[in-house]
Amino acid sequence: MLRLKERKDAPGGRMSITTLAKGPAFELADDRPAELRTEFLEQLVGYRLRRASNTLMTDFAASMSGTGLRAVHVSILAVIEDNPGVRQGEIGRALGVARANMAPLMAELEAAGLLERTPDEADRRAVSTCLTRSGEAILKNCKARILAHERRALERLTQNERETLLRLLNKI
């Protein structure tokens, strides 16, 4: 579908989240215990946040299989679509990607024909970016994949819970 180098789709799904039983007393019988106690870690927001984020990133990567695009690529395309003509450095700042790492990413997307870069008229040091027709089409496809991925990965949360989660995350 694209000419970006395809990601090696991890076959064996690692990232084995272990959910502890919530019971009051932990059963530590004579035979080998099936689960480990992890109360200290489980009480930490940072720990749960990282585990949950890893879970979603793994499913996200699977949902993008075949496109040759990773999360950062799609993020860049989405920012450009909503901010036509945006300069490369602004994208990096918005996404938390260092300038030095933006350069090869943008070169990849340009080489794949998804975006065009032109010298900024007001500041000729800067590069103004916009999507190509192909880039718009690919992004539309990716957005659909991503929304399906979120529905699948968050199926245990109600719509109300998802909104609460987003609101709380925004306060961090």
Add this chain to the structure above:
Amino acid sequence: MLRLKERKDAPGGRMSITTLAKGPAFELADDRPAELRTEFLEQLVGYRLRRASNTLMTDFAASMSGTGLRAVHVSILAVIEDNPGVRQGEIGRALGVARANMAPLMAELEAAGLLERTPDEADRRAVSTCLTRSGEAILKNCKARILAHERRALERLTQNERETLLRLLNKI
């Protein structure tokens, strides 16, 4: 404090989270816009989760400055403390760390004198682990740092909100 190689404390705090104004209409005036539109990304739980997790991880690393320990080290120590004699492989499975990556981590912690490894009596292929007195003391110090870090990083959330957040994250 320890003989683990110290992490190069990142001086310039990167990870610049950009929070968008929530207003209904976005002001796109003639002069340069100060912020970019990122509505598509901001609506995604996976995106917000990763940004929030990165924010906490950065502050976590700062809170551990001087100990020579990273998050995964403390996680391992905490699991061993709550599960004395636990086998190395079990720790890795509980934390989502591959066997191949557990080996050097455990060797570091053992070399630092924080844990002891002995062949498992029931299965001599396996290694049984327990904390040393030093390991217990270091872990106690780390736990205090971590709880202070969480209080600091989550000060914008009420206790009720933190519990709600943990509950929702556990459902992912």
Add this chain to the structure above:
DNA sequence: TATTGTTATACTCTATAACTATA
């Protein structure tokens, strides 16, 4: 002098494969 973008580079984190020793 400061900033945009580029290149080169290094370090961490994670993933794979091959090996040993036990089971």
Add this chain to the structure above:
DNA sequence: TATAGTTATAGAGTATAACAATA
């Protein structure tokens, strides 16, 4: 044969420093 642990290595992800062009 299957598993626990080890080793080596390769691939992303992320960070720094130096440079050219422009402001």
